[in-house]
Amino acid sequence: MIALAVACALFSLGLYAVLSRRDIIGVLVGVEIMLGAGSVLLASLGAASGASSGSVQAIGVMVLLLAAAEAAVGLSLLLSLYRTSGRSRVDELSEVSG
Amino acid sequence: MTAQSAGLALAIALMLAGAIGAVLLKEVMRVMIALGAFLFGVAAMYAYLGYSFLAIAQVFVYVGGVLVLMVFAVMTARRADGERPAIVSRHDVGSAAVAAGVGAMLFLSLRTAFGDTSVPVSRSASDLASELLGPRLVAFEAAGVFLLAALVAVAVILKGGEER
Structure with a gap:
């Protein structure tokens, strides 16, 4: 039950970062915290319910891969955006062009 | 306090302190250090639960990969700025209320799935x-x-x- 409370608190903190940060890097950090909270919740639930350890670890590895890919794409977007427009604040980005 | 409960307390303290720092600090490098503490805490939690491979992968992929990538991206993107890079935030009650509400909703909906505290075993x-x-x-x-x-x-x- 402690793990659940901690995971929910971490998810709330990550969501608060996504909502309140105005910089893309801050939003990315918030998403990483939310993904970490989800992984902790998954592992704790797996341990508490006696699920197969292979399944829990396999899904944990998948979440890890997803988070790494998300960070790589998000940071490349940040770099590309900063090079082309010199901006990195989410509230300054109101247009989408192809 | 046994060694196991001390390990759990350390992991939780690292995660919470790191996450709070990453959310509230302004200077980018401090945010990255706080995020690193959070990610180490998650790895410690995995190790406590007995998922040793996940703990090692967490340190290698996240702390050794993603965090370094983030630091490089920040340094590359903002090297032209003369001042120290800071993250702009707008802390308001609405965002805090939404985040707290979602966290409370998650806790209330998932609490029946958790039984007593699990005993760590080797996995x-x-x-x-x-x-x-x-x-x-x-x-x-x-x-x-x-x-x-x-x-x-x-x-x-x-x-x-x-x-x-």
Whole structure:
């Protein structure tokens, strides 16, 4: 039950970062915290319910891969955006062009 | 206090302190250090629960990979600025209320799924190998293709930015 409370608190903190940060890097950090909270919740639930350890670890590895890919794409977007427009604040980005 | 409960307390303290620092601090490098503490805390939690392979992968992939990537991206993107890079925030009651509400909702909806505190046991990496190369082989291969697609996407995004 402690793990659940901690995971929910971490998810709330990550969501608060996504909502309140105005910089893309801050939003990315918030998403990483939310993904970490989800992984902790998954592992704790797996341990508490006696699920197969292979399944829990396999899904944990998948979440890890997803988070790494998300960070790589998000940071490349940040770099590309900063090079082309010199901006990195989410509230300054109101247009989408192809 | 036994060694196990001390380990759990350390992992929780690292995670919470790191996450609070990453959310509230302004200077980018301090935010990265706080995020690193959070990620180490998650690895410690995995180790406490007995998932040793996940703990090692967490340190290698996140702390050694993603965090360093973030630091490089911040340094590359903002090297032209004369001042120390800071993250702009707008802390308001609405965002805090939404975040707290979602957290409370998650807690209330999932609390029946948790029983008593689990006892940590040893969970070896061979379980993971037999799972990934057995019933989850398709998902494992799909994850590899997904990572390749992410790499190609990164190359395309950065090349598009250079041409513009």
